Amino acid sequence: MPNPEERGTTDEHDSRTPLDRTIDRIGMGASEQPKNGTYQWTLLFLCGFGWMADNMWMQAVAIILPRVQDQYSIPDSQIGALFSSMFAGMMIGAIGSDLLGRSTAFNGTLLFTSLFGLAATLTTSFWSLCLALFLLGSAVGGSMPTDGTLILEQLPNNKKYLVTALTVFFSIGAVFAAVVALIIIPRYTCFAADCDVAKDNLGWKYLLVSLCVITLLMTVLRVIFFRIYESPRFLVAAGRxxxxxxxxxxxxxxxxxxxxxxxxxxxxxxxxxxxxxxxxYSATSPARNRPEEEQSFLPATNSSVIFNADTDETTEVSRSKPNSPDYNTTGETSTIVNNPHPYSPLALETSSLPNSGSPVNSPSQSHGRGHQRLHSGLSIAEDDEDDEWKVTPRSPRIPRIPRSRRSSVVSVHYKSMTWLPQFIRKPLLAYIDRIALVLTPEWIWKTLTVWAIWFSMALAYTMFNAFLPKLLEKRLEGMNPEPSLGRSAAGIRSAESSLEDSLWDVVIYSIGGCPGAILGAYLVDSPFGRRWSLAGSTFLTAFFCAVFVKVDSPLLLKASTVGTSLASTTMWGILYGWTPEIFSTNVRGSACGIASALSRIGGMIAPILGGQLLTISVSLPVYTSVVSFIIAGICVLFLKEAEKQEGEERVILH
Incomplete structure (x- = not known):
């Protein structure tokens, strides 16, 4: 049998495109490769730095939260704004990285993270610190989706499971931050009542400086000692x-x-x-700005073609300037895998415009066998199948779509938003289209259930994780046999010991979550399946959170935190992998993208809500997390598990 990986050969059972086969030939186990994919392995390791930095900084903010509260005398009701500011920045960063492209984001996100982290150490007030952390979040928040999608595009099809390794880096980031904090913070924290916090409570700032240096070293390794080549899939989709x-x-x-x-x-x-x-297609405008052989590869990146079932006519809805690729890390794309997904550096931005008389063929649906990749605004002529296409691009315009061809959603909003500037109207209409697509009667129940799961889990997990160092300090102080020593010498030694013990517990908590991603990957293919594995890990997380509140022994407290960390990391690992499989190709990108956005919103709400609950009772935020986890677990049980289709590709969610 001929080897389908050899150029020029085909296999009727081989679902790969020529580009897929070429990428499969050049590394990571290909028989002809003596270095066994050195480039891909190096890139996988360097992309892991982005995921590591993301969780490292989130854990650091949680650790410094009690110290910042002491520094600026912030009440419990407001201290959650510190964590929420960073989450808000991360949400903006994930969207903002769309404008940069993958190579630029890969090289720049960690650099700006270290710069904004340094700026955070120079702040002199609580709210200026919140602003600095917002900027820091906007930098590090663009790293995970960019790095995840970048490595996914470079991996051969049979090695895409290695993306799971990035979640291991994510867990290691939290461990790293906790260990550095354990070394630095107890030595430079003020416990005496008459201490000068401006001089003697600088441990949290030293921690941030240390993480800035570490992040900068990651940047140097990524930028100076390694040259990244732009993704071939992205270049082909961009017409290059x-x-x-x-x-x-x-x-x-x-x-x-x-x-x-x-x-x-x-x-x-x-x-x-x-x-x-x-x-x-036909066009009259002359070709511009591209070699003829490249014009044949111009994708339908910025348009949708709507077909009339009764005629051969097409109507093009152009969406941006010609030859201007969309750098969209969180949109839908078919350039990376056969399915659209929410974290894709190049989104082939399309809006599904359903019409009973006019089936829609969009770029995100055109990447499989039996589908045609449409090239909007092009004139294609061929004399032989071995000849290059001769293509003439049309000038971009937004033609008036006949009323009979518009979906009701687009028609209504198109009319009501004509007063908006075009640069606002176009993305807004596209976003409305995405929501309308997943809220059709066929998908609405499943979509809302998945969204509820993501929001509830993010709310519960962030509320527990953001306040864990503070909660540990209070719990350990309560277990101290001599709590009445106050600010005496013995009392100060007791407070120092409690702080060090709580940081050790944070380290143990972080280490406990490291096997979670691997355990989750195993459970989804176990007899329990995805549904019961996800529900079980969610309920188990709720159980260990409840145990955390009830135990009165330091040893049991450590055990409960390890159980919470392992169960929650397993839960997230299963959720990341299963969510794309729940939806069909044509709605997957929209449903998953909005689910991810809702998780960010839940993460922003949790610290603010948790801070308000702390003013009532130190245990109330944990009980709220327990209830939210239980709600998420119940929602999981309402989902039905379907068999994963053979050949279905992995996608990146965050």
């Missing part, structure tokens, strides 16, 4: 196949072998040009 071919050759050379490639090796569609002749 020649660059994609050159980058593949450079990556192959990095891995120890030089390949002779042609443009046909980077075509990211199925079949031949002759088989696609049924979809032709």
């Amino acid at each position: 196949p020649t660059e994609a071919m050159e980058n593949l050759q450079l990556i192959s050379k990095f891995n120890g072998e030089e390949l002779d490639l042609s443009l046909r090796d980077v075509r990211d569609y199925f079949g031949t040009l002759r088989s696609r002749r049924s979809h032709s």
Whole structure:
């Protein structure tokens, strides 16, 4: 049997595109590769830094929260704003990284994280610190989706499971922050009643400076000692196949072998040009700005083509300037895997405009066997299937779509928003379309259930995690056999011991979560399946949170935190993997993207709400987390598990 990975050969059972086969040839286990994918392994390790930094800084903010409260005399009702500020920045950062592109975001996010972290150490008030952490969150928040999608695009199809390794880096980040805090904070924390907090309570600032240095070292390793090549999938989707071919050759050379490639090796569609002749377009504008061979690869990045079932006419809805690729890390794309997903650096932005008489074919649906990749605004002519396409791009415009072809949602909102500027109206309409797509009668119940799960889990997990160091200090102080020593010398030693013990508990808590991602990956394919594994881990997390409040022994307190950490990390690992499988291809990107956004919103609400609850009782935030976890677990039980389709690709969610 011929090897389908060899150029020029095909297999009728091989669902890979020529680009897929080329990427599979150049590393990570390919028989002809003596270095066994050195480039991909190095990139996987460096992308892990982005995930590590994300959780490292979140854990650091949770650790410094009690120290900041002492520094600026902030009441419990307001201290949650510190954590919420960072979460708000992370949500903005995930969206803002769309404008940068993958290579720029890969090189810049950690650099700006270290700079904004340094700015946080220079603040002199609580609210200026919140602003600095918002900026820090906007930098580090763009790292995870960019890094995750970048490595996913570079991995061969049979190695995409290695994306799970990024979640291990994520857990290690929390451990790293906790260990550094354990070394620094107890030595530079003020316990005496008459101490000068401006001089003697600087441990939390030293912690931030240390993490800035560590993050800067990560940046140096990523930028100076390694050259990243732009993703070939992104370049092909952006209409730059020649660059994609050159980058593949450079990556192959990095891995120890030089390949002779042609443009046909980077075509990211199925079949031949002759088989696609049924979809032709005409245009009158002359070609501009691109070599002719690259014009053949111009994707339908910024438009949707709506077909009339009774005619051969098409209507194009152009969405942006010509030859201007969309750098969208959190939108929908078919350039990375066969399915759209929420964290994709290049979103082939399309709006599904359903019409009973006019089926829709959008770019996100055109990446599988039997689908045609449509090239909007192009004139395609071919004399032979081996010839390059001759393409003439049309000038961008937004034609008036006949009323009979518009969906009711788009029609209503298009009319009501004509007064808005175009740069606001277009993304707003696209967002409305995305929501409308997943709220159709077929999907509404399942969509709302998944959204409730993501929101509830994020609310519960963040409320517990953000206040854990503070809760541990209070619990350990309550277990102290001599609590009445106050600010005497013995009392200060007792407070120092309680702080050090609480930080040790944070370290143990962080280490306890490291196996969670691997355990989650195992459970989804166990006899328990995805549904019962997710529900079980969620209920188990709620159980250990309740135990945390009830126990009166330091040993049992440690055990409850380890149980909470392991169960919650397993829960998130299963949720990340299962959510994309719940939805079909045409709605997956929209449903998952909004679910991820809701989890960020839950993360922003949790610290504010938890701070208010702390003023009532120190245990109330934990009980609220327990209830929220139980609600999420019940919602999981309402979902039905379906068999994962063979050949379905992984996607990145965060």
